[in-house]
Amino acid sequence: MTQTPVELLTAFTTADAEQRDAAFRHLVDALWQDGRASDLAPAAVPALLTALDQAPPERQGWLVLLLGLLAGAEPASVGGESAEPIGKELDRFLELLADRGAHPGRTLALLYLLSHFPADRDRILAAVEPLEPSRDDLSRLDRVLRPLDPATAVLGRVWPSPAEWVLSEAERAFDRSWVDALAPAQLAATWDGDTRMLIGYSGAKAYWALRHGTTEVVADTSPHRTTALSADAVGTADLTxxxxxxxxxxxxxxxxxxxxxxxxxxxxxxxxxxxxxxxxxxxxxxxxxxxxxxxxxxxxxxxxxxxxxxxxxxxxxxxxxxxxxxxxxxxxxxxxxxxxxxxxxxxxxxxxxxxxxxxxxxxxxxxxxxxxxxxxxxxxxxxxxxxxxxxxxxxxxxxxxxxxxxxxxxxxxxxxxxxxxxxxxxxxxxxxxxxxxxxxxxxxxxxxxxxxxxxxxxxxxxxxxxxxxxxxxxxxxxxxxxxxxxxxxxxxxxxxxxxxxxxx
CATH class of the missing domain: 3.40.50.150 (Vaccinia Virus protein VP39)
Structure with missing residues (x-):
């Protein structure tokens, strides 16, 4: 027998550790598929928000991630929007974010969810910056919430975070030359594509942390790594x-x-x-x-x-x-x-x-x-x-x-x-x-x-x-x-x- 979203939500919040991932998948499948919200999603959002208050901190991050998926989803039918009622709960999300002792996956999931509300950019950044998130996470959030300004837009050099890109003046001038030549529609489409990439990376990072507890960056310590070498010389080998x-x-x-x-x-x-x-x-x-x-x-x-x-x-x-x-x-x-x-x-x-x-x-x-x-x-x-x-x-x-x-x-x-x-x-x-x-x-x-x-x-x-x-x-x-x-x-x-x- 098909379970209702409320039943699936209860099954997830009460599932033991071994059943947690599968229970979440069942809940997601009922409300969201391939970037589109199901017809059941709008009616399920209030139940998700209620469960968010009642769930243990370890499970809250999962519900936040699902809310982020729904906030960024296309509606399955006319009038099926989920983002508006989620956005009205911004104070609740910012309050959760301020709890620094929470599960790290929950924090990352909240940053992912907040990425979907550019109209509240100033308010979100004012709440997030004092919490001192990582340089990468903050620069990613700042960029996805920023409105497009054709005169200053940076395209194609923002992923996985704008903080990772350091450009010379010559490179910035080169960028301005081709960005300024784009038609408005192409400029907007490229800006939106960059935004989608950054939000997607934030979501993937949060989803991993929810399942595994944290994320880890493994440094390349091999003698073959590029940082130990120079690109100034020109190769002398030929193919003869x-x-x-x-x-x-x-x-x-x-x-x-x-x-x-x-x-x-x-x-x-x-x-x-x-x-x-x-x-x-x-x-x-x-x-x-x-x-x-x-x-x-x-x-x-x-x-x-x-x-x-x-x-x-x-x-x-x-x-x-x-x-x-x-x-x-x-x-x-x-x-x-x-x-x-x-x-x-x-x-x-x-x-x-x-x-x-x-x-x-x-x-x-x-x-x-x-x-x-x-x-x-x-x-x-x-x-x-x-x-x-x-x-x-x-x-x-x-x-x-x-x-x-x-x-x-x-x-x-x-x-x-x-x-x-x-x-x-x-x-x-x-x-x-x-x-x-x-x-x-x-x-x-x-x-x-x-x-x-x-x-x-x-x-x-x-x-x-x-x-x-x-x-x-x-x-x-x-x-x-x-x-x-x-x-x-x-x-x-x-x-x-x-x-x-x-x-x-």
Whole structure:
């Protein structure tokens, strides 16, 4: 028999610790689904608010999180709004927040809930600031409550918190040039997208803390971390030692490679080397000057910022890694242990700023490596920190290598950002030599609908409506179709860490 929302609410508040999570899921499913409030939600809000007064502090945070989900939800039907009656209880939420001795998850859930009421910005911040929340949490709350001012708006450089971004005057001027050129509708849409990302991160952090007691940030103490290196130097390595495996991106013909660039022996297309990398990326269309997220990636120190701020936050959100169960040291060990090249170069595919290229260089030797990425700013950083590793700008969708020419491929935390992930895996299979390994880290779509909702708030270049994540069965099917056999599989949280091998 179907339970009413009040019955589900009672079942949750009285559930023992082992049944708590499942009881909460049942309550959520009745009132909220995929960002939309159910028709039952408006009538259930008064009961939720009453239960908030009666529940023990450990359970209050869960109810606050659900109220936040409903406050930010789209109504399932006309007149089905839940946000207005929740917003009228602002004093109650601020009073709960002032209780500093409460469960840390409850505090984070309250900050998430308050993020949905920008009309009360001044009042909320006046109550929150004396409580001295973390710098990140406060800057996130301040930004999501702030109204859009086109003259001062900062776009694309706020996640996971504005406090994490330190821009030079030149970078600020560059930003103003492209932000000022946006049409009002695009400016508003991008501002709203940034706001959604920040609220989603706050919600994911709170949900983790409610279930696990706290969150943990694991520092990268590896000697390969970017903070120990400089991006000022320009790489000196060239690709001449790997010329026999390279192919023209225009016609797949053989490339004549020199330290200054490359030319196709068949179609005579020419490609230049600059800032330490060979550029083989052929655009069929010019880049869109209004690609907001791509513009935001054009930052001189984007490599450093990516590895020290953006990437760890991305792993927390997409991998459920707020507890630090997968550390950078774990990743180092996995790559070093599972990369098993046969003859031929080793490709670090979508190498980014080179954090894991450095691990590969230590494991197999820099002379065997090729680092490939599409972002020239990342490659400039990589070439400066790993001058002995040749770097290549090219598309993962059409790898510029001959069939069965690569000894191993590593693609770490990148497949989810590819427009055609199955096609990328097929390209890896085409290029790998028999017996060569393919190591892969990416992310699975969360089974928990609340986690899945927060994963979906992330925006990235090419994914203005959210980044699609994977089902494990799909990844395995794509690998099999590419002629690759899974040899190892590791799936903590919503990570997918896989080693596959090209059939001999």
């Amino acid at each position: 030692r790997h010329a026999d495996v390279l192919r023209c991106p225009a016609c797949t013909g053989r490339l004549d490679v020199s330290p200054d660039g490359a030319r196709c022996a068949d179609c005579a297309a020419g490609f230049s080397s600059a800032a330490g990398h060979l550029d083989l990326f052929e655009r069929s269309e010019p880049s869109d000057p209004k690609d907001v997220l791509q513009n935001a990636a054009a930052m001189r120190n984007i490599g450093l910022h990516y590895e020290t701020v953006l990437r760890p936050a991305f792993l927390r959100l997409m991998g459920g890694n707020f507890g630090g169960q997968v550390t950078p040291a774990d990743e180092d060990r996995y790559i070093a242990a599972h990369t098993a090249p046969v003859d031929g170069p080793v490709l670090d595919l979508a190498a980014g700023a080179g954090r894991w290229t450095a691990v590969l260089a230590e494991a197999v030797g820099a002379e065997r490596l090729i680092a490939l990425d599409l972002n020239p700013a990342m490659l400039t950083w990589l070439s400066g920190r790993l001058p002995d590793v040749p770097a290549l700008r090219a598309s993962a969708q059409a790898l510029p290598f001959g069939d069965a020419t690569l000894g191993a491929v590593n693609c770490w935390n990148a497949l989810q950002a590819m427009p055609d992930p199955a096609g990328v895996i097929a390209e890896v299979g085409r290029c790998l030599r028999p017996g060569g390994s393919f190591t892969l880290l990416t992310f699975l779509q969360a089974a928990d609908p609340v986690d899945r909702h927060f994963q979906g708030t992330f925006r990235g270049p090419g994914f203005p409506d959210g980044m699609p994540l994977f089902a494990l069965a799909d990844l395995r099917a794509w690998l099999a179709a590419a002629g690759l056999t899974v040899r190892d599989q590791y799936t903590p949280g919503t990570f997918a860490v896989i080693t596959a091998e090209r059939a001999a």
